[in-house]
Amino acid sequence: MRATCDGLVIREYPYGENDKIITVLTADEGKILMTAKGARSMRSKASVICRLFTYANIEYYKKGGRRWLSGGSVNDSFFGLNSDMQGFALASYIVQLAAEITGEGVPCPEILRMTLNTLYAIETKLKPYGQIKSAYEIFAANVSGFAPDIWQCDDCGCESSESDWWLDVMNDRIICGDCHSKKSQGLPVPPTDELMTQNILLPMDNNAVAAWRYVTEASLKRIFAFGISDSESMGYLERASEAYIVNHLERSFDTLDFYHTVKE
Numbered sequence: 001m002r003a004t005c006d007g008l009v010i011r012e013y014p015y016g017e018n019d020k021i022i023t024v025l026t027a028d029e030g031k032i033l034m035t036a037k038g039a040r041s042m043r044s045k046a047s048v049i050c051r052l053f054t055y056a057n058i059e060y061y062k063k064g065g066r067r068w069l070s071g072g073s074v075n076d077s078f079f080g081l082n083s084d085m086q087g088f089a090l091a092s093y094i095v096q097l098a099a100e101i102t103g104e105g106v107p108c109p110e111i112l113r114m115t116l117n118t119l120y121a122i123e124t125k126l127k128p129y130g131q132i133k134s135a136y137e138i139f140a141a142n143v144s145g146f147a148p149d150i151w152q153c154d155d156c157g158c159e160s161s162e163s164d165w166w167l168d169v170m171n172d173r174i175i176c177g178d179c180h181s182k183k184s185q186g187l188p189v190p191p192t193d194e195l196m197t198q199n200i201l202l203p204m205d206n207n208a209v210a211a212w213r214y215v216t217e218a219s220l221k222r223i224f225a226f227g228i229s230d231s232e233s234m235g236y237l238e239r240a241s242e243a244y245i246v247n248h249l250e251r252s253f254d255t256l257d258f259y260h261t262v263k264e
């Protein structure tokens with residue numbers, strides 16, 4: 001049976017002598033695997049479609065319980081991502097995250113749309129990379145069902161704080177600076193317990209909390225449209241959103257390590 005689908009290549013790896021297996025993110029069926037014969041040959045038409053970050057209309061057929069790519073046309077290759085190492089590293093991390101938060105056979109139109117928008121934002125340098133990265137991480141936490149309660153202090157219920165905030169990663173909540181210092185009775189609470197299972201407290205300021213709230217409520221079209229001019233606040237947001245998603249997904253990402261390596 002022949003069929004077509006619009007999909008984004010989020011993973012590619014060599015298979016056999018000259019073939020490739022690709023993971024394609026689609027709106028209707030989530031992640032799907034496809035085998036592309038001859039895709040590693042430069043002369044093959046499939047080679048153009050089977051590149052990481054390519055968004056294409058893909059033609060395939062099913063045989064022997066597998067999907068075989070037979071052709072297609074490229075909608076967007078995001079070719080500009082190859083011109084900047086840091087952008088490439090970030091895009092690689094974004095699609096690895098996308099693969100992690102989607103399932104095979106589970107429709108994910110919103111995640112596909114957000115992932116495409118994010119690749120576009122990186123390619124065009126729409127916003128600083130750290131801001132794009134945080135927006136995607138917060139989005140990923142929200143669609144995966146483990147968003148923190150970012151709206152008020154979990155202890156006293158205050159919505160705005162004059163003494164900054166702490167993001168309590170493992171308990172999905174924020175605590176205002178006042179409650180945190182009352183609890184610790186003036187003694188410094190270690191920001192992370194040794195096993196990192198109960199206690200990962202990350203400092204946040206009002207700007208960082210406001211940005212997190214904005215991303216949580218924004219439509220996909222407007223999700224990057226916030227501004228943090230203060231680099232310290234941006235640093236809080238970047239560290240907090242990264243620690244949040246990584247700890248909740250309980251895994252590390254080689255692409256994220258790569259991003260940090262090329263960032264320095």
Ligand SMILES: [Zn+2]
Nearest residue numbers: 153156176179
């Ligand atoms: Zn409080």
